[in-house]
Amino acid sequence: MRAKLRLVGAVAVFTAGLAVAACGPTAAHGTGGPPPPHSVRSSRPAAPAVSHGSLPTCRTHALKWTFTLLNAEGPGQQPNARLSAVNRGKDRCVFGGYPGVDVHNGKANSVDGVGRGRPAPVTLPKGEGVTVDVRYTPRGTKGASDLCVSESEAVVRAPQDAARAAVPITDTRHKTAKFKACGETMLLSPPRHTPGT
Template identity: 35%
Template sequence: MARRTAAVSAISLAVVVAAAACGPQHRGAAQAPTGPSRTTAPSAPSSRTPASPSASTGARPGAACGTKQLRWRLTRLADKSSKAPTALLSATNIGGTSCAFDGYPYVEVYLGKGPSESAKPKTTKPVRLALDHGRTVDFPLFYPASPLRDGYCSIPVDEDPRIAVQPPHPARTDYGTLLQLTDAHGRHLRATVCDTMHMGSPRLRQTE
């Protein structure tokens, strides 16, 4: 829950700095607020999950991929097999240069300040991935999308939760973005997550 910092916090910070500048003395740079909030996109997590399995070795050095460079998509998959992924999270580099996508993105499905589920890596083997312009990396997501046998669902099925995503190793000012779950045709769907989400190994999508 502490992984998101609201835009209102940034606005409050600007007001505090402006007020200090008008006073008789300057007391140094203001510190960014650290209080949690879920009113907008997520803030940079204080601790990251372990890096993901290798999708591409020998990646060229470069700056970490940021939210502004990426186009995210979350697609509900049709396969109902218990071993098949429920959805596919995709990130496409729409920036002008290659960037480093090393590790897992942060994904959370939540209801305001209430129930939430975040994706946990299925393995801890590290990845070193260079994401060139136009290339896409896919992460399969495994989770139950209907109530369990006892009727339990961590996020009530009649609610429409938000979905927040953030790249690995985000900059301090990179708060990520919000996603909408869709089907294969791009139609919006309500996200139903009834237990822990697990994220599988990343795979670079083949170029056409």
């Protein structure tokens, strides 16, 4: 009786072993059951990265520029002026950096715009633009140097463009105004996107 029980037990173990051996290679080779997680990820194409490279850069004469004096009286946290540029072309373009801007008395003294760091490029569909805050030392304020400029026009250009454009300087009521600043530079904030109106 014991011999029969041992024989039955051995047959059961042997049969179970065959079943495991038969299933093992099938799962390992991926012919049965769901594929491992890494196979699913590698079979999907990566999402394309957002790129500005296929778009043209914004050109100075394809932008509508405004240079507006604000109500700030001296150097500080509030900007003294605001420069804006709106894409008036038919297609999108990339505004990739700080604009060129300077105000000068003929060929004499000038106050030039400077920025810090490398700002992110901004894509501008038609009718949308960028705004740049401008800070400088107004004439007559504490710390003003003797190198001063008084002018009602600024010269601007788009990043990566050699062409320049003259822009009237206005106040917040859109009336002609005088830019009166001292020193050699005015500080520009990174261009920020402004949606169309």
